[in-house]
Amino acid sequence: MLAALRCVIHRDLLLAARRSSDVLTVLLFFVIVVSLFPLGVGPDPALLRTIAPGVIWVAALLASMLALQRMFASDHADGTLEQMLLGATPLGMTVAAKVFAHWVISGLPLVLISPVLALQFDLPQELLGVLALSLALGTPVLSLIGAIGAALTLGLRGGGALLSLLVLPLYVPVLIIGAGAAEAAASSLGGQAQLLLLGGLLVFAAAFAPWAAAVALRISVE
């Protein structure tokens, strides 16, 4: 079973490496959206410092939405998904492996580049770590919740718009807690509570979302 999971992760990363434009689109989208804010809002350092965590979080959320549709679409189109459904490994585990690979491709780059982008907003250095950590805990949750939506809207016409409508409301708690972490760390409260909550959300989503997505996939493929 572990061999199959390793194989799925390796395959998805290999495919992303051979078609790197998909990965770059998401990353560039994130960079550009975040960079537009200082240009639009004006160079008031106090204001920029206040909005920085929120802006970066919203941009990360939209960027991860952008990548969601691709999670199962190509496997569905070429029949690989059927083979996964009929595989020797429980489908929930296969989905978990796919979500992990998807996060490495579309979420991890955002986490890594976020401290650089935060510098544009004059965010104090001690907050950069908290922001990156909140994204590192939060973006996998976005991928996991998104997997359910992507599985439900698989093969539908206009699935993209429907996917956003389904998934964005579910992203709200992650956004509030995630952006709140850096804000709380900036005040004297410290962001520990928010980070722990995000960690809890991650564990919860990792335990349940792959199985929910697996059930949705079986329905979509019928």
Added chain:
Amino acid sequence: MEKTPGTPSLEAVDLHCVRGERRLFGALNFTLRGGELLRIGGANGSGKTSLLRIACGLLEPTRGEVRWGGEAIRRLQEEFWRQLLYIGHANAIKDDLTAAENLHVACTLAGVRTQPARIGEALRRLGLAGCENLPARVLSQGQRRRVALARLALSEAMPLWILDEPFAALDTAAVECVQNLIAEHVSKGAAVILTTHLEARITAAATLRIDLEAS
């Protein structure tokens, strides 16, 4: 195959299938034992593919159930799928992977352990010598089908094969090769279900036929 006497039987009990508004078939019963070949015939749109998808558990029948060794496949799930090789219309081939990588992924997903040497051998058997390391993007339609079917040469241990139009897009040499693989597998005591328009000459001890009529 060492488990010849124990190959479980695949039973379809009172299957009904309605897709959308159309009733494709109803009250369909069959039992397929090890060493038997089942050919499903019928016009386009008569429900051949739906029947195969029901038999392998991708599609829920409107009524009735499919049993494997007396147990409903709906309950067996992975236990059944571990013993099943299904090759559908779609080849499940990724353009950006090479033929050998595609075959390796397909086998690993199905739980078949393979060494690179055996993968090369299987591809050569299907007449793909020299194409092992080419990306599937540059292969022709028939060659892609051959890559998908190369799994047959690596799945001797699977007691049930379900093949949807295996001969589509293949040339005569490849058709013969696939027919031999199927005949060999059946003679070892496994069960095979396939749909085809071709009058396939597969020598099997017992051949069952189901012809679905277009409704």
